[in-house]
Amino acid sequence: MSSLPTAADVVIVGAGTCGCILAARLSEHPGRSVVLVESGPTYASRDLCPPELTDATALPIGPRSEWVRHYPVHLTDTRAGHAVRGRVLGGSSAVNGCAFVRARPHDFAAWPADRWSYPTVLPYFRALEHDHDFGGDFHGDAGPMPVRRDGGTDLAPISTAFTHACLHAGFADDPDKNAPTAEGVGPVPLNIDGRTRVSTALAYLMPAIQRPNLTVVGDTTVRRTVFDGDVAVAVDVASADGEHRIHGGRIILCAGAIETPLLLMRSGVGRPADLRAADIPVGHPLAGVGSGFADHPEVVLPYQPVDGCDPLRPVPALQTVLNDGDIEIRPYTTSFGGQRYLGVALMNSRARGSLRLRSPQIRYNYLDTAEDRAAMRSGVDTATGLLRRLADAKVVGDFDIESTDDWLLAHLGTSQHTTGTCRMGTPDDAYAVVDDQCTVIGLQGLTIVDASIVPGPISRGVHATAVMIAERAAAFV
Ligand SMILES: Cc1cc2nc3c(=O)[nH]c(=O)nc-3n(C[C@H](O)[C@H](O)[C@H](O)COP(=O)(O)OP(=O)(O)OC[C@H]3O[C@@H](n4cnc5c(N)ncnc54)[C@H](O)[C@@H]3O)c2cc1C
Numbered sequence: 001m002s003s004l005p006t007a008a009d010v011v012i013v014g015a016g017t018c019g020c021i022l023a024a025r026l027s028e029h030p031g032r033s034v035v036l037v038e039s040g041p042t043y044a045s046r047d048l049c050p051p052e053l054t055d056a057t058a059l060p061i062g063p064r065s066e067w068v069r070h071y072p073v074h075l076t077d078t079r080a081g082h083a084v085r086g087r088v089l090g091g092s093s094a095v096n097g098c099a100f101v102r103a104r105p106h107d108f109a110a111w112p113a114d115r116w117s118y119p120t121v122l123p124y125f126r127a128l129e130h131d132h133d134f135g136g137d138f139h140g141d142a143g144p145m146p147v148r149r150d151g152g153t154d155l156a157p158i159s160t161a162f163t164h165a166c167l168h169a170g171f172a173d174d175p176d177k178n179a180p181t182a183e184g185v186g187p188v189p190l191n192i193d194g195r196t197r198v199s200t201a202l203a204y205l206m207p208a209i210q211r212p213n214l215t216v217v218g219d220t221t222v223r224r225t226v227f228d229g230d231v232a233v234a235v236d237v238a239s240a241d242g243e244h245r246i247h248g249g250r251i252i253l254c255a256g257a258i259e260t261p262l263l264l265m266r267s268g269v270g271r272p273a274d275l276r277a278a279d280i281p282v283g284h285p286l287a288g289v290g291s292g293f294a295d296h297p298e299v300v301l302p303y304q305p306v307d308g309c310d311p312l313r314p315v316p317a318l319q320t321v322l323n324d325g326d327i328e329i330r331p332y333t334t335s336f337g338g339q340r341y342l343g344v345a346l347m348n349s350r351a352r353g354s355l356r357l358r359s360p361q362i363r364y365n366y367l368d369t370a371e372d373r374a375a376m377r378s379g380v381d382t383a384t385g386l387l388r389r390l391a392d393a394k395v396v397g398d399f400d401i402e403s404t405d406d407w408l409l410a411h412l413g414t415s416q417h418t419t420g421t422c423r424m425g426t427p428d429d430a431y432a433v434v435d436d437q438c439t440v441i442g443l444q445g446l447t448i449v450d451a452s453i454v455p456g457p458i459s460r461g462v463h464a465t466a467v468m469i470a471e472r473a474a475a476f477v
Pocket of ligand 1: 013014015016017018019037038039040059061084085086087088089090091092093095096097098099100101220221222223254255256257259260263415416417418449450451452460461462463464466
C-alpha cells in the first residue's frame with residue numbers, strides 16, 4: 001500500500017482486530033502521525049475488501065487460505081492440533097465466526113479495578129456497537145460495530161430445532177446474550193450487516209484510511225522492537241524491499257495473543273530461560289511473557305442432518321447457543337472437514353497454557369485437571385441428551401457418542417480463543433506483563449493492546465471484549 005515511512009508519533013504493530021481500532025482512534029487527532037504495520041495483505045477501500053472476507057457464512061481459514069497463519073500446537077501431551085489467526089487487515093476479526101458476545105460481568109473481577117471494572121468498561125461496550133435488537137442501559141445504537149441476533153439471514157433448521165430441544169429440556173430462554181445476566185439458550189449476537197462480516201477493518205479503519213496523518217503499510221513484518229536503554233524507540237521490519245527501521249514516539253503491539261509475546265521474546269523481553277534457550281540476549285526479564293494463557297477447550301460431537309434439514313442457503317456458522325454454567329453448547333450449521341458437529345466448550349477451564357519460541361511452541365494443557373475432565377464429561381452428556389431430542393424430532397440421524405476420557409481426547413479441539421499471553425496486572429504480580437494502562441512493566445514507550453493482555457479467563461468468546469479493550473485503551477494510550 002504506502003511506502004515505508006522512517007518515523008511517526010505512534011507505530012502500531014498489527015492491523016488486526018485491535019490495531020485497526022487504535023489506528024482509527026489515534027489518528028482522529030490531525031497533529032499525530034500514525035503508522036500501522038501489517039504482515040498480511042491490505043486493501044485501500046471497503047469496495048476492495050476480498051469477498052471471502054466479507055462472506056459471513058464461511059470462515060476462510062482452510063489449509064490453503066492466504067488470509068491466515070496456521071500453528072501446530074499441543075492440545076495435551078498426546079493430542080496435537082492446530083491454531084489459526086487472521087493475517088490480513090482486520091486480523092482474526094476478518095476471518096472469525098462473527099459471534100459478538102461480551103465477557104460476563106464476573107469475568108472482570110480479575111481485572112485492575114480502577115480502569116477495567118465492569119461498570120468502567122460498560123460504556124465502551126455500549127459505544128462500540130450499534131445493536132439492532134436491544135436498547136436500554138446495556139446497549140448502544142451509534143457505534144461502528146453492527147450487532148444483530150439473526151444476522152439478517154435465515155435460521156438453519158438445526159438452529160431452530162436446537163433452541164426448541166433446549167427449551168423442552170428445561171433450559172431458560174436467553175434472548176440477549178449481551179445482557180449482564182445472560183444464561184440459557186438463545187440467538188448469538190453477530191457482527192454482521194446483511195450477509196457481510198463486518199471486521200474492525202471495515203467498521204473502523206476504512207472510514208479513516210484516507211487521513212493524511214495515517215499510513216497503512218501491508219506485507220511488512222515487524223521482526224523486533226528496538227530499545228534505547230529501557231525506552232522502546234523503533235521497530236525493525238522486513239518487507240519485499242528488504243529490512244528497514246521505523247522510529248516511533250510510542251510503539252503499540254497489536255499482533256495478537258500468539259504473535260505479540262513471540263515478538264517481545266525476539267526483542268529480548270521475556271523469561272530468561274526461554275530467551276537463552278533461543279540464543280536471544282536477555283534485555284528485560286519478564287516471567288509472564290507467554291506463560292499461563294487461557295482458552296476454551298472444545299469437544300466436537302459429530303451429527304448428520306436428515307434430508308431436508310440442511311439450510312436452504314448458506315448461513316453463519318453459529319446462530320444459536322446454549323450457556324449452562326461453565327459449558328457452552330454450539331450447534332454448528334456448517335461442516336468442518338465435511339462433517340457437521342455440535343461443539344461442547346469449557347468456558348472457565350482451569351487449563352493454563354504456555355507459549356515459547358522453541359518447539360513445542362504452543363502447549364494448551366487441556367483437560368489436565370480432574371475438574372475439567374468431569375466438567376467436559378458432564379457437558380458432553382448434556383449435549384448427547386439434546387442430540388437425542390433432535391433425533392426424536394427427526395432433525396438429525398443416529399449418532400454414536402461416549403463420554404469416556406479417551407473419546408473426549410479423540411474429539412478435542414480448541415475454540416481459538418487464546419487470551420492472557422501477556423496479561424495485565426499490578427507491578428507486584430510477578431507474572432504481569434503490562435500495567436493497567438497497557439504499558440509493558442519496567443519499560444517506557446511500549447504498549448500492548450490486544451487479546452494477549454486479558455488478565456484472567458473470560459467465559460465467552462474474545463472478539464467483543466478485544467474491541468472493547470482497544471476502544472478503552474485508545475482513551476488513555
Ligand atoms: C478462526 C477464528 C474464529 C474465531 N471466532 C470467534 C467468534 O466467532 N467470536 C469470538 O468472540 N471470537 C472468535 N475468535 C477469536 C477472536 O476473533 C480473536 O481473539 C480476536 O479477534 C483477536 O484480536 P487481536 O487484535 O488480539 O488479534 P488479531 O485480530 O489476530 O490481530 C493480529 C494482527 O497482527 C498481525 N501481525 C502479527 N504479527 C505481526 C508482525 N510481527 N508484524 C506485523 N503484523 C503482525 C496479524 O497479521 C494480524 O492481522 C476467533 C478466532 C479465530 C482465529
